[in-house]
Amino acid sequence: MAMKKKPVTGMKDILPKEMAIRDYAIGLIKETYRSFGFTSMETPAVEHIENLTSNQGGENEKLIFKILKRGEKLDAAVESLTPETAGNLTDSGLRYDLTLPLSRYYANNEANLPSPFKALQMGPVWRADRPQRGRYRQFMQCDIDILGEPDILAETELVLATTTLLGRLNFKNFTIRINDRRILKAMAAWSGFKEEDYESVFITLDKMDKIGLSGVKEELIGMGYSEETVSRYLGLFPQSEEAEDGVDSAANSTDAPEQLKKLQTTLGEYLPEEISNNLATIIAGVEGAKAADFRMKFDPTLVRGMSYYTGPIFEISMDEYGGSVGGGGRYDEMIGKFTGQATPAVGFSIGFERIIMLLLENGFEVPGAAAKKAYLIEKNMPADKLQKILAKARTEREAGTIVNISVMKKNKKFQKEKLAEEGYTDITEFFKDREID
């Protein structure tokens, strides 16, 4: 029998040391989000293939782990199979995110849910991505969403909840960048881009922090857009002589209102005033009530990949980690695809795996961990003495101590060293011929 010891390609076994941090983080996440009025919910890991491939998932739809049909349905699909009908082999797949299942869940259960519905989801998702360091094909996602709330109170609370959590996990000095899809579009429209080109223009804009202003310009012109349109467009982004890439796009929270007002004046009728005002109000609301040490910035170059966003979008960046460690935004049109009725929605997802990786790298110690004691007992301890030892352990466990009982091994010195590595330095030994006190 050829049993395979390694996990399947791109997935990982989680060792006890990491699990202790994960368990702690999960507990803290649930407690923190609960204090903001979010309630836990869960969807199955398996979703209808029709939903997974409904163009809500962007690039992720190419990465689905598909599940084979079973029984007679599989037989029928196999019998008539050609390379063109390979799609008939599957009826479902593993979810690639928690947003699409949330939409289905809300459509299915709306009558039994509060309105607005403040959802907290934590669970694994799967993507058959090319395996690479630090990225796995199964990973935990952690999303909060508010469904049914059109007011920017929703955005403000999502940012406050997420940043409060990060603060409680000892993260400091990070940045929340915020923008609005409608500002992105207004800037593109004002510059003269056509609506059908917006998404590809944004994909290039998104590279600003990597290739700089000149790189973006070059790429846009290379894509065939006119020099005039491109110059007009890039002139909208605040230039800076100090910044290495020539653009100092993100305004901090004190400068944001002014920058937003200036942009609004320039864009005129392309940008309804309410949109820029709302963004300023979100920034002010967060700044006035935040419980963690971070900066909030308006960043007109922030794009966020998913095309389903319809309003404000936000992203967390940390100095310790190059990329984004979370993000989200408003997606007012997705739920309606299930319910047939427009439902405002906004969500914020933290990069759980990246956060755990950072905690592990920084040698994070779980606070308030229980005291640990080890009992070593001789082999074949008589029943009456074993009873006494177990009763003693019971008393200590009920008082909150972790008691780990093992049978003595021949190499007791080595055994004790190993126990000490696990944090068991307080070791009591019990012998058959001695009294148990």
Add this chain to the structure above:
Amino acid sequence: MAMKKKPVTGMKDILPKEMAIRDYAIGLIKETYRSFGFTSMETPAVEHIENLTSNQGGENEKLIFKILKRGEKLDAAVESLTPETAGNLTDSGLRYDLTLPLSRYYANNEANLPSPFKALQMGPVWRADRPQRGRYRQFMQCDIDILGEPDILAETELVLATTTLLGRLNFKNFTIRINDRRILKAMAAWSGFKEEDYESVFITLDKMDKIGLSGVKEELIGMGYSEETVSRYLGLFPQSEEAEDGVDSAANSTDAPEQLKKLQTTLGEYLPEEISNNLATIIAGVEGAKAADFRMKFDPTLVRGMSYYTGPIFEISMDEYGGSVGGGGRYDEMIGKFTGQATPAVGFSIGFERIIMLLLENGFEVPGAAAKKAYLIEKNMPADKLQKILAKARTEREAGTIVNISVMKKNKKFQKEKLAEEGYTDITEFFKDREID
């Protein structure tokens, strides 16, 4: 676009009310098992198809959700496909239990794990079973296992940990039945059954509580076994005139030592004395140190389905629920199939979903739940006032109160009624033209 609202067949969306109980139970399980020295661990949901179909999973191997190969490998499998080579379409599947993945995990990570390794696993498993009331195709399993400990200390601690947990979840008056696969085999051998028939004899014996002594006799004789062998076999089970099914198989903990000794005397050389003595010691150890209100019984009719068990086996039954709500046993030979080296192993699994169902049915209230307050704010609250409201919420949240902020709706009376249903009876309203204090 045809979006499907319902979950896939046989799987379920979990609503907030149930999730609150699940979250609480998961926290309590982790805390309780941790106090016994167990550490959390996790394996991917997806396993190699070779491992899943290696004959360790019994009937469950027929119920695997298989995952399609991807890319060129799928193309190649499709191109040369015949009904006979349909197996080539898949390279992996969803795990149907946590025991097989644990064995692979231990083989893969042994060098980095303590010895003995006390593992706590909680996670979903999948079985493409015929959907039926209360049974789902995705369900949570919750297992504790001790790997590398041959002493019955392991069995004793597993029973104590599990029953302590059930007690902390307010379960009372349940029963832990215990037996040993080697006692089952010795009884069959002594009676004259051939070794290759043991498993089918045990399948019939397992029905004792449903079809009674006469039913078991009839079925065994119908299977072609001699009247003499069958009578000799059934004579080993304590008869009772009171019991409806004619057999009073389970001895309570006070009678168990005597019954075990009697059985041992009858079976003689078929049953090494150590085996029955060990069972008596486990029962005594548990009785002497137990922290919950339950009975422990020796039950020679207890079979447990999985053929991988090699020693003591146990099962939890509750009056409130007809069937078993958990069980386990020793399986000393499975790990060696991965490592090539025999490793003693014993595990106990609780029926998480059944336990949650019982808690829901009994109207279980999560103890120590935080106080809940709702804020209702007028639409388009000015930024400075919104700041004050959010800061007020922050102070209350930091003091441990759940604060749920929503924008006032037109039908405020209905909105308040709905909030009250969610437990928000303490409601504060905030208006644009009034001071925020």
